Amino acid sequence: MQYFEQIEALLYVHGDEGLLLADLAELLNLSQAATRQQMDLFMIAYDKRQPSALQVKQYGDLYKLMTQAAYQEIIEKAVYRKNINRLSPAALETLSIIAYKQPITRLEVDEIRGVASDGPINTLLTKGLIVSKKRSDKIGRPRLFTTTTEFLNCFDLTSLEELPQLTYEDNLSQQLDLFLNDDKS
Amino acid sequence: MVYEVKLDVFEGPLDLLLHLINKMEIDIFDIPIKILTEQYIDYLHSMQQLELNIAAEYLVMASTLLLIKSKMILPVHEEMMIDEVYDDPRETLVQQLVEYQQFKQAASQLSFKKQQREQLFSKAPTEVEVQTHYTEPLKMEVNLLVQAFERVLNKQLLHSPSEKLVHREEISIDVVIQELQEKLLVESRIKFNELVYQHGSRAYMITLFLAMLELLKQNQINVEEHNKEIYISK
Numbered sequence: 001m002q003y004f005e006q007i008e009a010l011l012y013v014h015g016d017e018g019l020l021l022a023d024l025a026e027l028l029n030l031s032q033a034a035t036r037q038q039m040d041l042f043m044i045a046y047d048k049r050q051p052s053a054l055q056v057k058q059y060g061d062l063y064k065l066m067t068q069a070a071y072q073e074i075i076e077k078a079v080y081r082k083n084i085n086r087l088s089p090a091a092l093e094t095l096s097i098i099a100y101k102q103p104i105t106r107l108e109v110d111e112i113r114g115v116a117s118d119g120p121i122n123t124l125l126t127k128g129l130i131v132s133k134k135r136s137d138k139i140g141r142p143r144l145f146t147t148t149t150e151f152l153n154c155f156d157l158t159s160l161e162e163l164p165q166l167t168y169e170d171n172l173s174q175q176l177d178l179f180l181n182d183d184k185s
Numbered sequence: 186m187v188y189e190v191k192l193d194v195f196e197g198p199l200d201l202l203l204h205l206i207n208k209m210e211i212d213i214f215d216i217p218i219k220i221l222t223e224q225y226i227d228y229l230h231s232m233q234q235l236e237l238n239i240a241a242e243y244l245v246m247a248s249t250l251l252l253i254k255s256k257m258i259l260p261v262h263e264e265m266m267i268d269e270v271y272d273d274p275r276e277t278l279v280q281q282l283v284e285y286q287q288f289k290q291a292a293s294q295l296s297f298k299k300q301q302r303e304q305l306f307s308k309a310p311t312e313v314e315v316q317t318h319y320t321e322p323l324k325m326e327v328n329l330l331v332q333a334f335e336r337v338l339n340k341q342l343l344h345s346p347s348e349k350l351v352h353r354e355e356i357s358i359d360v361v362i363q364e365l366q367e368k369l370l371v372e373s374r375i376k377f378n379e380l381v382y383q384h385g386s387r388a389y390m391i392t393l394f395l396a397m398l399e400l401l402k403q404n405q406i407n408v409e410e411h412n413k414e415i416y417i418s419k
Contacts, residue, residue, distance in 0.1 A: 016307045016309050017310040055305075064307055072304040072306075087296075087299075092296055093289060096288045112288065114285065115196065115242050154299060163291075164291065166290070
């Protein structure tokens with residue numbers, strides 16, 4: 001594989017920050033599509049290098065070199081872990097709604113939760129887990145929220161497609177349909 | 186100031202309702218609205234007894250429940266059954282509850298994914314340091330300067346009287362800087378020790394040292410060490 005060592009070196013140097021596909025394309029002087037191909041090959045090849053304490057994770061367009069889960073214990077004995085950002089239940093709920101329903105406005109989130117979500121939304125914005133890039137066409141042109149690459153990173157998701165299935169999604173909606181259509185004649 | 190307190194660990198009225206529904210093992214698709222409303226309002230009352238302010242959303246939900254309850258009591262006209270679609274007054278609430286429950290579930294699954302992610306570590310990115318630009322090379326290394334200073338400090342201790350009257354002497358660095366600069370106009374080289382013995386106090390010695398560092402930083406003087414003596418020059 002042509003660029004293997006170069007990619008490995010770059011991933012190492014970027015560490016926590018991760019390597020963006022676009023940046024890698026520039027560094028290797030390739031198109032983004034070609035770069036993506038190379039990265040796919042790289043990840044397969046890297047996985048085959050076992051046993052290894054390292055792995056390459058992909059979060060959207062960002063690639064990071066990380067340790068494998070099996071080594072958590074020994075690492076935590078050696079390394080002082082920085083303050084882990086804990087998300088409050090309110091923030092988690094809000095984030096879930098945005099993740100599954102994006103793009104979505106604050107008001108729509110409020111309606112689902114039944115409470116005001118200003119606080120949690122601000123927290124999520126501050127932590128870089130959501131952004132507002134567009135506005136809705138509705139009255140007042142409210143901001144639309146979407147999740148970020150940092151969100152993918154935080155929750156170990158390669159892409160939004162990996163979001164866990166909403167439980168009883170099919171089952172519940174079926175039941176709901178039955179319920180709503182009952183007694184109607 | 187009004188303090189809003191969360192009831193127990195509930196995230197809002199929907200959360201509370203779900204809790205009551207689960208506790209009483211109610212079928213969410215056939216809610217006995219009378220009982221649920223009673224339980225809900227009982228809960229709010231107990232909060233009031235504890236003299237806790239109830240957030241507005243809870244009160245809105247209470248009135249919504251009462252509205253639904255009263256609608257359920259109303260007799261249904263025959264005409265409605267034939268022509269129009271009969272709306273179950275609980276419909277909107279049930280939809281809300283079901284959707285909210287889904288997201289509560291999703292939130293807990295995401296939380297688990299977060300924990301999994303926290304098992305992985307990566308190192309901080311490598312920084313390449315930018316070299317600062319010196320206009321003139323220092324003729325002396327700072328640690329040597331500090332060592333020399335320590336020697337002088339120790340010598341001073343030997344000279345100081347056994348009984349001391351402790352008094353605070355105010356010596357400003359600016360004054361010392363000025364003195365030093367004036368002296369350098371006259372003499373090309375000054376011995377650090379000489380200056381200190383002239384003045385006598387430790388406070389002066391320390392201030393002089395700080396003045397030297399400041400002037401060094403501004404590239405206004407040169408400092409050298411020779412035979413364990415510190416020499417200051419322009």
